[in-house]
Amino acid sequence: MSASYLTKRVALIFYTLLIVSLIVFAMTQILPADAAVMMLGENATEEALAALREQMGLNNPVWTQYLHWIAGVFQGDFGTSLRTGLSVGPVMVEALSRSLLLALFSICLMLFIAVPLGILAAVRRGKIVDMAVSLISYVGVSLPEFVTATLALLFLADRWKLLPPTGYVPLTENFWDGVAHLIMPAAVISIILVAHVSRMVRSEMVDVLHTDYIRAARLKGLSSRQVLWGHALRNALLPTITIVALDVGYLLGGVIVVEEIFAIPGIGRQLIIAIQARDLPSIQAGVLIMAATYCVVNFIADILYSLLDKRIQYD
Amino acid sequence: MTSDTAAPVLSVEGYSLDYLTAKGPFHALKNISLSIGAGEIVGLVGESGSGKSSLAWSIMRYLPGNAHEVSGTIRFDGSDLMARSNSEIEAIRGKRISMVFQDPATSLNPTLSLGRQISEVLIRHQGLSKKQAWAEAEARLAHVGLKTPAQMMHRYPHEASGGEKQRVVIATAFACNPELIIFDEPTTALDVITSRQILELFQSLQQETGVASLYISHDLALVASTAHRVSVINRGEIVEQGKVGEIFTRPQDPYTKKLIAAVPDPSVRLAGSEPDYAAKPLAEVENVSVIYGRKPFFGRFSKKAGNHVTGNRAVNLAIQPGEILGIVGESGSGKSTLAKAMTGLNKFEGEIRFEGRPIHSIADMSDSYRRDVQIIFQHPDASLNPRKTIGDILSRPYRLYTEYSGKAMRDEISRLLEQVKLPASYAARYPHQLSGGEKQRVAIARAFASQPKLVICDEITSALDVSVQASVIELLMELREEFGTAYLFITHDLNLVRQIAHRIAVMYRGDLIEIAPTRDITAPQRAAYTRQLLEAVPVPVARSAP
Numbered sequence: 001m002s003a004s005y006l007t008k009r010v011a012l013i014f015y016t017l018l019i020v021s022l023i024v025f026a027m028t029q030i031l032p033a034d035a036a037v038m039m040l041g042e043n044a045t046e047e048a049l050a051a052l053r054e055q056m057g058l059n060n061p062v063w064t065q066y067l068h069w070i071a072g073v074f075q076g077d078f079g080t081s082l083r084t085g086l087s088v089g090p091v092m093v094e095a096l097s098r099s100l101l102l103a104l105f106s107i108c109l110m111l112f113i114a115v116p117l118g119i120l121a122a123v124r125r126g127k128i129v130d131m132a133v134s135l136i137s138y139v140g141v142s143l144p145e146f147v148t149a150t151l152a153l154l155f156l157a158d159r160w161k162l163l164p165p166t167g168y169v170p171l172t173e174n175f176w177d178g179v180a181h182l183i184m185p186a187a188v189i190s191i192i193l194v195a196h197v198s199r200m201v202r203s204e205m206v207d208v209l210h211t212d213y214i215r216a217a218r219l220k221g222l223s224s225r226q227v228l229w230g231h232a233l234r235n236a237l238l239p240t241i242t243i244v245a246l247d248v249g250y251l252l253g254g255v256i257v258v259e260e261i262f263a264i265p266g267i268g269r270q271l272i273i274a275i276q277a278r279d280l281p282s283i284q285a286g287v288l289i290m291a292a293t294y295c296v297v298n299f300i301a302d303i304l305y306s307l308l309d310k311r312i313q314y315d
Numbered sequence: 316m317t318s319d320t321a322a323p324v325l326s327v328e329g330y331s332l333d334y335l336t337a338k339g340p341f342h343a344l345k346n347i348s349l350s351i352g353a354g355e356i357v358g359l360v361g362e363s364g365s366g367k368s369s370l371a372w373s374i375m376r377y378l379p380g381n382a383h384e385v386s387g388t389i390r391f392d393g394s395d396l397m398a399r400s401n402s403e404i405e406a407i408r409g410k411r412i413s414m415v416f417q418d419p420a421t422s423l424n425p426t427l428s429l430g431r432q433i434s435e436v437l438i439r440h441q442g443l444s445k446k447q448a449w450a451e452a453e454a455r456l457a458h459v460g461l462k463t464p465a466q467m468m469h470r471y472p473h474e475a476s477g478g479e480k481q482r483v484v485i486a487t488a489f490a491c492n493p494e495l496i497i498f499d500e501p502t503t504a505l506d507v508i509t510s511r512q513i514l515e516l517f518q519s520l521q522q523e524t525g526v527a528s529l530y531i532s533h534d535l536a537l538v539a540s541t542a543h544r545v546s547v548i549n550r551g552e553i554v555e556q557g558k559v560g561e562i563f564t565r566p567q568d569p570y571t572k573k574l575i576a577a578v579p580d581p582s583v584r585l586a587g588s589e590p591d592y593a594a595k596p597l598a599e600v601e602n603v604s605v606i607y608g609r610k611p612f613f614g615r616f617s618k619k620a621g622n623h624v625t626g627n628r629a630v631n632l633a634i635q636p637g638e639i640l641g642i643v644g645e646s647g648s649g650k651s652t653l654a655k656a657m658t659g660l661n662k663f664e665g666e667i668r669f670e671g672r673p674i675h676s677i678a679d680m681s682d683s684y685r686r687d688v689q690i691i692f693q694h695p696d697a698s699l700n701p702r703k704t705i706g707d708i709l710s711r712p713y714r715l716y717t718e719y720s721g722k723a724m725r726d727e728i729s730r731l732l733e734q735v736k737l738p739a740s741y742a743a744r745y746p747h748q749l750s751g752g753e754k755q756r757v758a759i760a761r762a763f764a765s766q767p768k769l770v771i772c773d774e775i776t777s778a779l780d781v782s783v784q785a786s787v788i789e790l791l792m793e794l795r796e797e798f799g800t801a802y803l804f805i806t807h808d809l810n811l812v813r814q815i816a817h818r819i820a821v822m823y824r825g826d827l828i829e830i831a832p833t834r835d836i837t838a839p840q841r842a843a844y845t846r847q848l849l850e851a852v853p854v855p856v857a858r859s860a861p
Contacts, residue, residue, distance in 0.1 A: 212421035219375055220436050220487065221409030223402075230435070234426050309426050310471040 009302075013295040020291040021073070021284075025066050028280045038082045038278050073288065079281035083274070088285040092270060096252075096289055098168060099259070099266035102189070103251035105182050107244060110190035110197060115237070117194070118201025122236075123228070125206055133198060141195035149188045149261045156184060166263040185262040189255055193247055200243050205236040238309055245301030252290050322393055323350040324495050324527035325374065330387030332369055332378075332551075340383065343369045345551045347387070351495065354525040358542030358559070360535055360574070362780035363751075366551040367531050371497050374529070375414060376404045392494060410440040412495045413488040418504040419480035423472040429456075429480075430468030433487045440491045452490070459486040460516060478509035482516065489520055497529045502537070506645035507807060511851035514541065533781065535578050536810070536853040539563050547571045577785035581813035585792055586833070589817055590638035590801070595671065597801050598657070598688070598769055599633040603665035605652045626652035628825045629665065634769065637795065639802045641816030641833070643809055643848065649825040650805045654771045657803070658690045670768075686716040689762035693774040695754035699746040705732075705757050706742030712764035727764075735760040735790060752783035756790065763794060771803045776811070788815060809852045821845045 036052040037044070053059055057068060072079060078089040121133040157165035163184050164177070171178040208214060209232055217231045218224075256268035267286055274282035306312040332344040344366045351357045361367040372378050374389060376396060389396045391412065399407070416422035423432060433455060434448035443451060449468065456464035459482045472480055481501065488496050498517065502510030518541065521528055532538050538545055539559055546556035547570065555568040566572045605626035627649045634640050642650050655661040659677040667674040669684055692698040699708055709728045713719045719727050729739035735756040746754055755775060762770050772791070776784040792815065794800060806812050812819055812833075819836050821828040821844065829842050837849060 212416065212418065213424040215377070216414075216416055216422040216484075217424065219377060219408055219414050220439070221405050221407065222435065222439055223405055226435070226439070231424050231427070235424070238426075311425055311473045 009299055013292075013299060016295055017288065017292055021070055021288055022066070024284050024287045025069065028284055029062060031278065031280070035082055035280055069284070078285035078288075081274075081279055081282050083277045083279045083282070088281045092267060092282065092285045092289050095265055095267040095270040095286075096293065098264060099252055099255075099268065100293070101171070102182060102185060102255070102259075102264060102266060103248060105186040106189040106193065106251060107247070109186050110193040111244070113190065114194045114197035115201055115240070118198040119205055119228070119233070119236075121198065121202040122205030122209060130202075133202070137195035137198050140191040143191070145188055145192065145255070145257045146261065148191055149185075149258055152184050152188055153261070166261070168262075168264045181262075185255075185258050185264060188258055189251065193250075197240060197243060197247075200240055201236060204239050205232065208232045208236045211235075234308065238305060241301050241305050241308075245298045248297045249294050252293060323352045324392060325529070326350040326388075326390045327370070327374070328388050328390070330370075330373065330389060331385035332366075332373055333383045333385055334379070335381045335383055343382075343551050344373070347548075347551075347553055349546055349553065349556070351527040351529060353494070353527055355544065356521060356528045356530055356542045358538035358545040359529060359531045359548060360533065360538050360545060361548035362533055362574075362782065364550075365548045367548050368499065369551075370548075371414070371499055371529070371531060374495075374497060375408060375412065406440075409436050409493075410491045411493050412497070413491070413493045414497045414499065415481075415484055415488045415501045417500040419477060419484050420472070420504065422484060423480055425472050427471070428468065429470050429472065429475065429483050433468075433483060433490060436487055436490050452486075455486040455490055456483065459483075459489075459520070460512075461486075476509075477505050478512060481505060481509075481513050485513070485516060485520070489524065489526070492524065493526060495527045495529070497531065499531045500533070503532070503534070507809070507848055508645065508851045517541075534853070535563070535574060535781070540853045547574065573782055577782040579784075579808065579811040579814050581810050583814060585788065585814045586639055586817055587792060587796060588637075590635035592635055594635060596633040596668075597636045597638075597670060599668040600653070600657070601631055601666045601668065602629045603627055603631075603653070603656055603663050603667060604629050605649075605656050605661050605663050607652075625825045626661070627656065627663070630822075630827045632820055632827060632830060634801050634803060636768065637799045637801050638818070639795070639804055639816045640830075641812035641819040642803065642805045642822060643807060643812055643819060644822035645807065647824065648822040650822055651773055652825070653822075654690060654773045654803065654805055657771060658688060659685070682716070686765040687768045688771070689765060689767040689769070690771040690773060691755075691758050691762045691775045694778050695751065695758045696746070698758055699754060701746050703745075704742065705744050705746070705749075708746075708757065709742070709761055709764060712761055716765040731760045731764055734763070734794070736786075750783075751779055752787060755779060755783075755787055759787070759790065759794070763798070763800075766798065767800060769801045769803065771805070773805045774807070777806065777808065784811070791815075809848060821848065 034049075035056060035058060036049045040048055040052060057065060060068075069079065076089060077087070078092065080086065081088050081091065084091075117133050117137070121130040124130050153165055156162045164181050167181055169178040169181050214227060214232055217227045222230070253268055253271075255266070256272055258264075259266040259269040260272075267290060271283065271286040271290075273279075274286060327347055327349045330344060330347040331342070333340040334343050335341075347370060349357065349359075349370075359367050359370065372382075373384070374391075374396070376399070378384075384397065391407070396404075396407075423429070430449060430452055434443075434445070434452040437443045437448035437451050438445065441448070441451075453464045453468055456467055461467050461479060461482055467475065467479065467483070475483070485501070501517065502513050505513060514537070517528075520526075530538060530542055542559055544557065545559050545562050546553045547562070547568065548554070549570045555562060555566065555571045562571065563575060566575055607624040607626050630649070630653060632640070642653070644650050652661060656663040657667060659680045662677065665675075669687065672684070674680055674684065699705075706725070706728055709731060710724060713724045713727060717724075717727075725742070728742055732739050732741055737753060737756055737760070741749070741753075741757075746757070749757065755778075758775070776787055779787060788811070791802065795802065804812060804816055813836060816833050818830055818832050820830045821842065823844050828844050831838075831841060831845070835841075836845065839846075
């Protein structure tokens with residue numbers, strides 16, 4: 001991996017984000033929302049509206065508005081929320097940090113379950129264990145989040161009182177309480193992810209176990225455990241890195257239902273609120289920040305991959 | 316070196332093995348008896364599917380779940396291997412019986428360093444600490460002739476050449492001083508010169524350690540020069556075994572006779588009439604270079620060139636009408652690149668002239684050029700569409716290049732199939748219903764459908780067994796007699812090319828080293844590389860006879 005490759009990749013991320021920003025901006029232009037009306041309310045006078053439009057630059061050509069906005073973005077200023085009047089950037093970044101924490105929690109929990117399941121299914125291919133694993137994962141993937149979330153709430157929180165029902169407590173405030181609040185939503189999300197990651201690990205593992213080098217390792221007299229952990233696992237897990245990185249997209253935007261049910265003020269929830277309120281600066285900022293996170297996570301995954309597999313060399 | 320009195324290291328007696336399949340049991344090995352004494356090298360020769368690998372797996376106790384051992388015993392050092400438990404076998408494998416595999420590129424784990432892969436054997440079987448094992452492994456690598464063992468230890472498989480990797484595999488096999496080593500086609504995946512070096516390494520290590528060796532190969536010439544005794548295996552049965560000299564000079568079994576007769580022998584010329592060298596050349600290649608690699612996406616904005624690999628560097632050659640021009644060289648020497656350039660599969664620089672018409676790029680290749688110049692590829696499995704019938708496959712050139720259609724075309728296809736010695740009824744079959752040799756005949760038929768003047772044969776027999784190869788070559792010679800077709804015959808098999816070619820072109824790393832008439836290829840004034848290539852090739856069987 002060369003420095004020039006890293007520069008190229010960072011440049012490519014900026015390029016991607018530029019295109020995303022254009023699309024987002026174009027979308028907010030099409031939305032039937034008048035920022036001035038949003039701010040002053042339905043009953044505002046035409047004069048007041050016109051004055052505000054002039055003040056906000058809404059009468060300028062679209063591309064001037066875009067340049068004005070993107071210039072602000074480059075300086076870290078995403079604009080002011082039409083709904084709350086607060087600066088949009090810090091609000092969205094804070095929401096993102098909560099979502100990322102939940103995502104990280106879910107991924108760890110998921111890997112903790114999915115990887116052993118996948119390996120077990122591969123090693124016992126065609127046996128009862130294999131079938132049980134695929135049955136469990138198919139059930140998991142076919143249950144919608146709101147069903148599992150409701151069930152979890154009903155039993156774990158309401159009936160057995162094992163975990164706090166909803167809400168979000170920052171880890172910096174009260175670490176263990178914060179963790180307790182994260183367990184249920186993370187479990188609900190990971191049930192969905194376990195299915196396809198464990199299938200992925202299984203099929204990769206099955207392929208790897210059939211390679212010549214695994215046969216060679218066995219014929220060197222290594223024990224089954226040494227062959228599995230020392231030789232097969234690394235190669236079988238490599239593609240999983242890519243899959244998990246792609247899942248981050250789902251974890252950021254697709255878990256709105258879970259965030260709603262458990263009342264976690266994550267970025268998905270913020271975005272829904274912004275859309276409902278036609279809060280254009282918030283929508284723009286939210287989407288752009290999510291896209292940026294997604295790009296960075298996949299970039300990290302690629303670098304991780306090349307560190308684990310020396311054949312992958314970027315130049 | 317055979318020790319007749321001492322008990323053999325390995326003795327297989329009356330061993331039969333079935334694979335249980337949906338269609339009933341498949342008899343992979345039938346009543347096999349074979350023994351190897353200390354210090355002895357026993358060659359096991361057979362074609363693909365003969366069961367030679369199954370025997371290796373049986374000895375290694377590495378059989379698939381559907382294997383059923385019908386009868387017989389496998390004894391190692393006097394004790395019954397078949398009665399050993401799984402953990403006992405794990406303690407024997409790699410320590411007392413080890414194995415060297417065919418392809419070092421696939422038998423080494425791509426994500427582990429070479430050092431890790433050899434030292435783990437020492438840790439496992441010799442009880443060495445990580446540090447001791449690493450030092451010992453490094454010494455072992457030095458012992459197998461690797462020049463920079465310390466660096467090699469830290470390298471990954473993709474950072475080493477094929478020969479270096481096979482040396483690592485061999486060092487691993489010898490690491491625990493085993494009593495028996497099974498060599499499963501250890502040089503088949505390597506280049507001519509590299510495989511010669513690996514063979515020499517095997518011989519010196521074997522002499523030094525006196526390890527009993529089972530040397531599995533399809534290459535009779537190679538086994539003849541390596542083994543003390545030979546067993547010939549055909550369809551799961553050992554049809555003949557005995558001392559090397561006896562088997563190769565006085566074979567008894569008809570299969571062995573057929574096998575020996577099929578081995579290419581340069582002293583037996585098959586080429587047929589010499590072309591007219593005074594005539595106007597059919598095709599000329601002038602200063603043709605092929606450069607692989609594209610500019611990377613961002614490179615377009617900069618002036619920096621991408622990572623280019625030269626496939627061919629200013630190659631010049633000419634082919635006479637009806638001539639068989641052999642092209643030899645190691646893998647990566649640019650043989651196939653030239654073939655691809657001439658058929659428009661690669662971009663090239665320079666000029667190709669066909670019957671005097673100049674061609675500078677793929678766009679210049681007219682329909683008539685494409686009709687006159689056909690190519691046959693190495694793997695018929697990859698070059699025949701598995702979802703089309705043979706009839707469909709063969710109808711393509713007729714539709715493209717001829718006026719035939721409907722009934723007339725079907726008649727032509729039947730005639731063509733018969734010409735390549737296949738029944739006309741094969742037109743209704745799919746490629747997977749044919750054997751490897753039959754598929755290659757279909758590929759030949761497809762090339763000849765347009766009645767070309769030049770056929771480029773790109774390693775067309777290297778995926779085939781030696782007896783099948785002989786019949787395919789025979790067919791090519793017959794077709795040439797009939798149509799006067801010229802061949803550009805690309806191969807790495809020097810003995811074969813010396814049998815059939817009129818002239819031989821030698822390539823090395825993209826350069827054309829020289830072109831010489833076949834009868835002069837062994838002359839002392841040949842280029843150093845040509846001589847090196849020839850010296851690396853095992854002497855054909857018939858000549859090794861006393």
